[in-house]
Amino acid sequence: MTENMAERHDLARDAVLDAAMVHVPFDGWSQETMRRAIADSGVEPALADALFPRGPVDLALAFHYRGDRMLAEWLPELQGGMTARITQAVWHRLELVDGQKEAVRRGATLFALPNHAADGSRAIWNTADTIWTGLGDSADDYNWYTKRATLSAVHSSTVLYWLGDTSPDHSATREFLDRRIADVMWVEKTKARLRQTPLARAFDIGPGRLLSRVRPPVPRAMPGRFNR
Known part of the structure; x- marks a missing residue:
């Protein structure tokens, strides 16, 4: 795909997505929203079908990943x-x-639907990976996975809390997030202390040595790889 064509496709994708945002609150991420968005955007239906081959689910994912790119x-x-x-x-x-x-x-x-749960999990994982990568995470072993798994849990629980939060400026959500991050930091500090114990040193000789061979995936998206 040429650079001009890729740019044209990106513009068309954004046009459909922008048009959809008017309809999603009423019709959800549905075929009806998809149909209306294509008509409102002026994008050729054949091109829209190519850009969103699974229809509404790909449209919803485009919304999520665009937020991650902005982040x-x-x-x-x-x-x-x-x-x-x-x-x-x-x-x-x-x-x-x-x-x-x-x-x-x-x-x-x-x-939350079983047939789309894997897509949702990958989307949340991408957000966590975006944050860690953007902050310069240098983990090159199993910690690459544990950091993203932990942050995925924090982010997803915070989003669910935020969806039901009616406090001014979502102050309750901010307090919830601060507590979740504090919990994670406490766990990390506890792990650091435990690494200094004889039991941890024994773990490093056995299972820890095996885990140390785990590497982030290339490209860096699940699943990973294992160095022999």
């Missing part, structure tokens, strides 16, 4: 310690969709 562009602006930056990153990801809460709610419902 990635913003992350280099962050300053401060790692804990503060992670908290700010998760919070900013919510701010990016603050006026589109119903679209997020409808997406959560869609990806």
Whole structure:
């Protein structure tokens, strides 16, 4: 695909997605929304079908991944310690969709369905990976996975809390997020202390040596690889 064609496809994808946002709060991520979005955007139906081969689910994923790309562009602006930056990153990801809460709610419902659960999990994982990568994570072993798994859990639980939050400026969600991050940091500090114990050193000689051979995937998206 040439650069001009790729750019044209990106513009068409965004046009359909932008047009869909008017309809999602009423019709959800549905075929009806898809049909109306294509008509409103002026994008050729054949091109729209090629850009969103699975229809509404691909449209919902495009909405999520566009937010992740916007987050990635913003992350280099962050300053401060790692804990503060992670908290700010998760919070900013919510701010990016603050006026589109119903679209997020409808997406959560869609990806809760068994046939789309894997897509939803990959989307949340991508958000966690976007944050860690953007913050310069250098993990090159099994910690690459545990960091993203932990942050995926924090992000997803925070989103669900945010969806039901009616407090001014979502202050309750911010407090919830701060507690979740504090819990994670406590676990990490506890793990660091445990690594100094004789039991941990014995673990490093046995199972730990095996785990040390686990490497991030190439390209860096699940599943991973194992170094012999």
